[in-house]
Amino acid sequence: MGSLLSVTLAMEDGRKQMPKIYGMAGRNLGATGFQLFWHVLLPASLPFIVSGLKQGWAFAWRSLITAEMLYLSLGLGQVLMMGRDLNDMSAVIAVMILIIAIGYGCRWRCLQVHGAPLAT
Numbered sequence: 001m002g003s004l005l006s007v008t009l010a011m012e013d014g015r016k017q018m019p020k021i022y023g024m025a026g027r028n029l030g031a032t033g034f035q036l037f038w039h040v041l042l043p044a045s046l047p048f049i050v051s052g053l054k055q056g057w058a059f060a061w062r063s064l065i066t067a068e069m070l071y072l073s074l075g076l077g078q079v080l081m082m083g084r085d086l087n088d089m090s091a092v093i094a095v096m097i098l099i100i101a102i103g104y105g106c107r108w109r110c111l112q113v114h115g116a117p118l119a120t
Contacts, residue, residue, distance in 0.1 A: 003055070003058075004056070006052055006055045006056050010049060010051055011045065013048050017045075019044075022040055023036065064077070065099065068080075069081045080096075
């Protein structure tokens, strides 16, 4: 829920940043309606969409941890809060490292599946 706005804004920004010549060239080559969207507009705005999805993933992950901290359900947020309440900094740092590792692992797996380079 919290990531929907960032994904939507990134998609809108991608649509606005796309050069108008792409749409004109697609129409000159005979693309109309769905063909124009699928073969011209979507590929041109794809970098912005992927950027929005990455940002949305970060917001969703942060919201999940926050919800676990607030409602004390079983999860990383609850372990983080217990470590904070008990002044157990080793547990807090271990959970933070685990959250970072999960984020990088998901990013690596996503990029590995789609064949993209692992650079930022």
